[in-house]
Amino acid sequence: MWEQIADAxxxxxxxxxxxxxxxGAAMGTVFGAMPGVSATLSIALLVPxxxxxxxxxxxxxxxxxxxxxxxxxxxxxILINVPGTPAxxxxxxxxxxxxxxxxxxxxxxxxxxxxxxxxxFSVIVLLFLAPLVAMVALEIRSAEFFxxxxxxxxxxxxxxxxxxxxxxxxxxxxxxxxxxxxHPMTGTLRYAFDQPPLYEGVPVIVALVGLFxxxxxxxxxxxxxxxxxxxxxxxxRMWPGRATLWKLRGVLARSSIIGTVVGLIPGAGADIASxxxxxxxxxxxxxxxxxxxGSIEGVxxxxxxxxxxxxxxxxxxxxxxxxxxxxxxxxxxxLLIHGLxxxxxxxxxxxxxLYPFILSLFLANLFFAVFGFGALRYVAKVVLVPQGIxxxxxxxxxxxxxxxxxxxTFDIWIxxxxxxxxxxxxxxxxxxxxxxxxxxxxxMAEENLDRVMTLAHAKELTTIEFFMGRWQTVLLMVLTxxxxxxxxYRDYRYRKELEAKIANGEDVGK
Amino acid sequence: xxxxxxxxxxxxxxxxxxxxxxxxxxxxxxxxxxIQAIVAYNAGGSSDALARxxxxxxxxxxxxxxxxxxxxxxxxxxxxxxxIGWTSLSYAKKDGSTIGVINLPAVALVQAARVAKYxxxxxxxxxxGVNIIDPNVVRLQKDAKYATLKDALDAAKAKPGxxxxxxxxxxxxxxxxxxxxxVKYGAEFTFVPYSGGAPANKAFQSGEVDIAVGNVFxxxxxxxxxxxxxxxxxxxxxxxxxxxxxxxxxESIGMDVGDLGSTRGWAAPAGIPAKLxxxxxxxxxxxxxxxxxxxxxxxxNITIVDPLVGDDFGGFMKDQQALVGDLLDLFVKGGxxxx
Numbered sequence: 001m002w003e004q005i006a007d008a009x010x011x012x013x014x015x016x017x018x019x020x021x022x023x024g025a026a027m028g029t030v031f032g033a034m035p036g037v038s039a040t041l042s043i044a045l046l047v048p049x050x051x052x053x054x055x056x057x058x059x060x061x062x063x064x065x066x067x068x069x070x071x072x073x074x075x076x077x078i079l080i081n082v083p084g085t086p087a088x089x090x091x092x093x094x095x096x097x098x099x100x101x102x103x104x105x106x107x108x109x110x111x112x113x114x115x116x117x118x119x120x121f122s123v124i125v126l127l128f129l130a131p132l133v134a135m136v137a138l139e140i141r142s143a144e145f146f147x148x149x150x151x152x153x154x155x156x157x158x159x160x161x162x163x164x165x166x167x168x169x170x171x172x173x174x175x176x177x178x179x180x181x182x183h184p185m186t187g188t189l190r191y192a193f194d195q196p197p198l199y200e201g202v203p204v205i206v207a208l209v210g211l212f213x214x215x216x217x218x219x220x221x222x223x224x225x226x227x228x229x230x231x232x233x234x235x236x237r238m239w240p241g242r243a244t245l246w247k248l249r250g251v252l253a254r255s256s257i258i259g260t261v262v263g264l265i266p267g268a269g270a271d272i273a274s275x276x277x278x279x280x281x282x283x284x285x286x287x288x289x290x291x292x293x294g295s296i297e298g299v300x301x302x303x304x305x306x307x308x309x310x311x312x313x314x315x316x317x318x319x320x321x322x323x324x325x326x327x328x329x330x331x332x333x334x335l336l337i338h339g340l341x342x343x344x345x346x347x348x349x350x351x352x353x354l355y356p357f358i359l360s361l362f363l364a365n366l367f368f369a370v371f372g373f374g375a376l377r378y379v380a381k382v383v384l385v386p387q388g389i390x391x392x393x394x395x396x397x398x399x400x401x402x403x404x405x406x407x408x409t410f411d412i413w414i415x416x417x418x419x420x421x422x423x424x425x426x427x428x429x430x431x432x433x434x435x436x437x438x439x440x441x442x443x444m445a446e447e448n449l450d451r452v453m454t455l456a457h458a459k460e461l462t463t464i465e466f467f468m469g470r471w472q473t474v475l476l477m478v479l480t481x482x483x484x485x486x487x488x489y490r491d492y493r494y495r496k497e498l499e500a501k502i503a504n505g506e507d508v509g510k
Numbered sequence: 511x512x513x514x515x516x517x518x519x520x521x522x523x524x525x526x527x528x529x530x531x532x533x534x535x536x537x538x539x540x541x542x543x544x545i546q547a548i549v550a551y552n553a554g555g556s557s558d559a560l561a562r563x564x565x566x567x568x569x570x571x572x573x574x575x576x577x578x579x580x581x582x583x584x585x586x587x588x589x590x591x592x593x594i595g596w597t598s599l600s601y602a603k604k605d606g607s608t609i610g611v612i613n614l615p616a617v618a619l620v621q622a623a624r625v626a627k628y629x630x631x632x633x634x635x636x637x638x639g640v641n642i643i644d645p646n647v648v649r650l651q652k653d654a655k656y657a658t659l660k661d662a663l664d665a666a667k668a669k670p671g672x673x674x675x676x677x678x679x680x681x682x683x684x685x686x687x688x689x690x691x692x693v694k695y696g697a698e699f700t701f702v703p704y705s706g707g708a709p710a711n712k713a714f715q716s717g718e719v720d721i722a723v724g725n726v727f728x729x730x731x732x733x734x735x736x737x738x739x740x741x742x743x744x745x746x747x748x749x750x751x752x753x754x755x756x757x758x759x760x761e762s763i764g765m766d767v768g769d770l771g772s773t774r775g776w777a778a779p780a781g782i783p784a785k786l787x788x789x790x791x792x793x794x795x796x797x798x799x800x801x802x803x804x805x806x807x808x809x810x811n812i813t814i815v816d817p818l819v820g821d822d823f824g825g826f827m828k829d830q831q832a833l834v835g836d837l838l839d840l841f842v843k844g845g846x847x848x849x
Contacts, residue, residue, distance in 0.1 A: 051553065141718045182591070185703055186845050187623060187680045196597065196627070199590035339555050345708045349731070406589050451702055455718065458674050458700035 001131060008355035012363060017060055020053075021360050024061040025367035026375075028068020029075075033382050034390055035082040036220055039069035039270070040433075041212045043330040045394065047205060047337065048401040055338035055350075059357040062334045064364035066327060070270055070307050071115040071368045075376070076383035078107045078299070079232055084383070087270030087306040090278045094291065094298030099233055101294050109238035110296055111303050112372040113245055114252060118304030119365035121256035122263065122311025127358050130347070134319040137344035142455070143467055145320075146448035147476035149441050152266035152322050154484045156434045163429070164491060170430045174438020177202050184447035185454075197410040205333035206402045206411045207418055207439055211432050212326070213398040214419020219426065220391040232380045238373060240296075248300045251281045259305035263312020269325035269433070270306035277305030311361065318342050318354065322441070326433035329440055337405065534577040539785045541572060541606070545582045548602070548610035550595025552588045557611050557774050559810050560642060564776075567803045571793035591620050591681070593627070600628035600635065602779045606786040609638065614773040614827065618834040619681045623847045632831055633780060636787055637824040639794040640775030641817035645743050646687035647729040647756065649736040654720040659738045660763045662721060663695050670698030676710050676719035679703035680846045683772040684710075684723045687742055689840045690833070691723075691759075694767050701844060725772060726753060726813050738762070742770040749814060768833075775823055791820045 011017060024046075031042035046065050050058030073085030077092030078099055091111065098107035140148070156171040180191040181201030192198040245252075255277035262273035281301035282291045291298050314331075316322045321342035323329040335342055340350055347354060372379075402415035422432055449463075456466035467473050547565060551557045565582045573579035587595035595610065596617055602608035612635055621629045628634050648659060656662035656673075666673040677684035680703045688701055702719055704710035707728050714722035715735045722728070722736075729739060730752055740762035747753040759767040776794060778787060797803055798817045807814050818826050841847040 138712060139716050141713065141716050184705055185680065188845075188848075189624065196590040196593050199593065337552060339552060341706055341708050343708065343712065345712045349708060406594075407585070407587060408589065408594070447705060451704075454700060454702050455674060458671055 004351045004355045005127070005359065007352070008359045011056065011352075011356040012060070012360045016057065017356070017360060018363065020057055020061045021064045021363040022367045022371070024064025025068040025364045026371050028065035028070075028364075029072035029368050029371055030068075030379060030382055031065070032069035032072025033075040033084045033379055034385060035076050035080075035084055035383060036216055036387065036390055037069075037394065038085045038212065038216075039066060039073065039087065040208070040326040040330050041216060041394070042069040043327060043334065044205065044208045044212055045397040045401055047330065047334045048397075048404045050334060051337065051404055055335075055340055056353045056356050058334060058338055059353065060360040062331055063357055063361050064367065066331060067119055067307065067310055067361060067364040068368045068371075070310060071112070071119075071303075071372065072379070073306075074111050074115070074299075074303055075108070075379060078104060078111060079235075079380060079383055082383070085270075087274055087309075088302075089271060090274035090302035091299055091306070093278075094293075094295045094302075097292070097294030098296070098299065099235075102234075102236070103294065104233055105236035105238045106240055106244075106296065107294075107299050108235060108376060109240045109373075110244070110248070110299050112238070112369050113240060114248070114255070114300040114303035115307040116365055116369040117252050118256045118259050118306070118308035119310055120362060121304075122260040122308040123358065123361045123365065124311075125260050126311035126314055126361070130315050130319055130358070133315055134344040134347040137319050138348075139472075140320075140344070141470070141473075142448040142451040143470065143473045144476050146445060146452060147473060147480050148320060148322065149445040149448065151476065151480040151483060152316075152324070152437070153441050153445065154480060154487070155266055155268070156437055164487075166428075166430045167434050170425065170432065171434035171438045173425075174435035174440075175442040176438075177207065177435070178439040178442030179446075184443050185450040195410065197406070197408050197414075201443070202414060202418075202439065203333075203405055203411065204329065204436070204439055205337070205405050206414050208326070208330050208333060208436055209398050209401050210415035210418035211422040211435060213394050213401075214416060215422030215426050215432065217391045217395050217398070218419070218423040220387040220394075223387055232384065235376070235380075238376065244296070248297065250284070251297050251301050252304050254280060254284070255301040255304035256308045259308025260312035262305070263309035263324065264315055266316055266322055266324035266437075269313070269327065270309040273309045274302040274306040277301045307365070314358075318346060319344055322444075323437065326436050329433075329436045332440070534575055536576045536785065536789050539576050539789050541576050541578045541580050541786070541789070543581060544607065545580045546585045546608050547582055548595050548599045548608060549584055549586050550588060550592035550599075550611070550613065551586065553584075553586045556644075556812070557613060558584065558586060560774050560807075560812055561611055563806050563810055563812060564797060564803065567797035567800050567806075568793050571796040571800075572789060574796070575789050575793055592616050593620050596620075596631070597627040599777070600631070600779055604779050604781040604783075606778065606782050606790070609776060609778045609790065611774050612777045614775065614830045615683055615686050615834055616681070616772075618831050619686065619841075622834050622838060622841070623681055632827060635777035635827075636780045636782060637820060637827060638776035638778060638787070638790050639798070639817055639819040640773055640823045640826065641798040641814050642774045642812060643769070643771045643815050644683075644725040644727075644773075644813045645741050645747050645769075645771040646684060646723055647726060648687075648691065648740050648742065648759075649714065649722050649724070649729060649732065650738040651714060651717055651720055651722070652735055652737040653717050654737075656720065657738075658762075659721070659740055663691075663697050663763055666692070666697035666699050667695065671700045673697075673699050673721065674702050674719040675699040675721045675723060676702045676704055676713050677723040678705075678707045678710050680844075681841075683770070684725070685846075686834070686837060687723050687767075687770045689837045690770055691742070691767050693837065693840065694765060695763065726750065727811065729753075729756070742767050744769060750808075773826075773830075775818075775827075795819045 031037045073088035074091040076082050076084040077088040078095035081096040083089045095107045258277040259273045262268045278301045282288045313324050313328045317328040323332045402411045456463050549558050549561050561584045599610035650659050679685035711732050741756045
């Protein structure tokens with residue numbers, strides 16, 4: 001492994017790799033800073049840019065975009081109280097308060113430092129944990145894989161902050177789309193309507209671009225436009241100083257760990273991680289009353305956590321091919337177009353691509369920090385770009401992206417149709433990420449279950465007997481049922497609390 | 511002096527193809543300025559690699575033959591198991607401005623599985639040539655309860671369906687090899703398809719299946735997990751050192767199963783001018799015999815064999831179609847093809 005890391009280090013210090021990592025981090029930051037352009041959308045729109053690159057270059061670029069976009073989302077949140085990405089909502093609460101008090105510079109500086117620390121921590125974990133997970137995963141058989149997929153699906157209801165039922169309904173919609181095309185085991189065509197472009201199903205990347213970009217464009221288009229009176233406030237000095245950072249060390253460490261662990265769990269993403277980290281930081285804080293009124297710890301915890309999600313979330317995606325959230329689903333699309341099929345064998349088949357990719361994330365974190373400190377003055381301008389312009393640019397990029405995936409105009413129509421569906425679903429408060437996970441996970445579950453049934457038949461066992469035949473499978477079944485049970489329990493407890501509050505006449509909001 | 515050198519070079523390469531000619535031999539043939547080469551799979555795949563490695567050599571040889579250098583570009587049209595790309599190739603203008611890679615037996619299998627728009631493929635594609643065959647390799651899992659492949663096959667004969675065979679599939683060259691082997695030996699396997707070579711290899715390594723069928727590189731990647739290996743060729747595959755020690759089916763199970771594997775050949779839409787087709791074929795033959803090409807191909811792990819040019823490739827195409835016809839009943843019985 002050390003040898004592979006050393007080889008990879010040589011690859012990433014090439015000027016070309018450095019340039020790509022810098023461009024990726026900078027573009028990610030700028031895209032992320034634009035209100036309405038999430039990290040998922042940034043990657044979905046920039047995947048086509050990598051078509052002509054080598055796999056290594058393409059991944060270095062996309063990885064850097066991921067890191068940059070998660071950081072960049074906080075800039076507009078802190079400056080104008082509009083989150084660039086959902087992951088920045090928790091940062092915004094205290095960040096904007098600080099800006100109002102004239103401490104915007106301090107907020108932005110802390111933001112960069114925390115993102116940097118959280119990001120680097122998670123990449124270290126990724127670098128050392130992923131190969132281990134991959135090694136274990138090599139022993140995984142279809143039966144276990146089926147249960148891992150079911151486990152990932154069981155968390156779908158928890159994605160996003162909205163209603164669990166709506167999350168599940170969106171997931172089921174994804175499962176239905178995922179059944180289109182050839183059956184993974186028999187090749188039988190389903191819902192293909194005699195259209196060859198549908199024979200292999202709806203391409204994930206096209207669905208992603210449609211659901212996230214076109215729905216966002218429609219959303220932006222209906223807006224009354226941004227407040228033109230909005231001005232970027234004077235931010236002043238950004239470097240928080242060594243003493244301040246030293247005081248934040250506990251918060252940084254805790255939040256980085258929380259972010260990485262949350263990233264590992266399928267279904268949870270940067271938005272959830274940042275809220276958990278913020279409330280944990282508040283619990284341990286000496287002055288919790290500061291939170292919500294411009295607490296530097298609030299900014300620090302949320303930002304360290306959401307950037308720490310990056311490394312954590314890449315572990316299940318790279319080692320098992322299971323994306324835990326929409327951003328990694330977009331990255332998964334990026335891997336697939338370069339002929340890389342994520343899974344445990346990727347670490348033995350393509351270490352020459354994977355290790356440079358992982359190491360390049362260190363660079364990406366460094367570059368967005370440098371870019372942040374150096375160019376924030378200019379980046380700040382993009383948060384005021386009129387929404388009409390963003391909508392137009394996103395539409396153009398989306399059309400190019402959908403078309404260039406397979407050079408098929410048919411895909412543009414798939415994209416637009418799903419975009420309109422996505423828009424309607426968003427209007428009705430349905431989360432979109434579960435749709436993508438359904439499209440990806442559905443065929444995986446089906447394929448593995450079918451295989452288990454075939455294997456069981458050959459051994460003259462029933463499917464249940466086959467599942468019970470290996471302790472690894474039994475363990476995963478137990479874990480899956482436990483996770484489902486826990487989420488029911490949590491839902492039940494949450495409802496009880498809510499009822500108690502209503503009974504007490506408290507305001508519970510929406 | 512330089513001219514002399516070029517002529518010498520051309521003559522040498524022509525000598526190697528077995529025909530001595532003066533250059534440029536086809537100065538009167540009008541070559542399209544731009545030629546697109548359709549690949550029915552994604553950029554970065556093995557078919558794409560073949561096209562990108564081969565075309566620069568082919569361009570040069572066309573120039574040597576006609577005095578004009580075309581500009582050949584790869585166009586990736588993936589989707590529907592290759593059907594989209596092959597359909598585009600079959601409907602392309604018949605003026606020589608489009609050629610493409612056809613993958614066998616995939617072209618024949620897709621046509622058998624559904625009403626492909628390029629059917630009947632034997633009449634739609636004019637063969638240029640082929641020099642790639644990635645032979646099928648059969649591997650026995652080291653923890654399987656059978657000592658040798660022969661034992662496993664005997665077990666599958668005695669108790670049909672009791673031996674599991676994993677491979678990329680369905681409707682892949684590996685899938686076809688499983689059936690060809692079963693029919694020849696009179697055995698019946700439980701075929702377990704995986705969505706690609708890598709997942710099939712992983713399953714083989716984890717011990718999920720007794721036997722795995724793949725190609726040369728699948729074997730090289732999973733060497734440690736196999737206790738018995740055979741290659742489905744009449745003779746050993748010697749183009750690659752690592753494969754020289756692998757027994758043939760005849761040596762291993764005492765029965766020749768034929769020449770099975772995945773092939774990536776070049777074709778043009780049928781009906782292109784005969785002279786143009788001749789130029790393309792000759793340029794292909796010269797390109798694949800260029801030692802520089804061989805070096806470049808081996809470097810990219812392209813498994814090369816002696817080339818079949820023109821009608822020889824056409825004969826091979828017909829054989830592949832016939833083999834699919836022979837095995838059709840098994841595909842139908844397995845539920846992979848509807849009658």
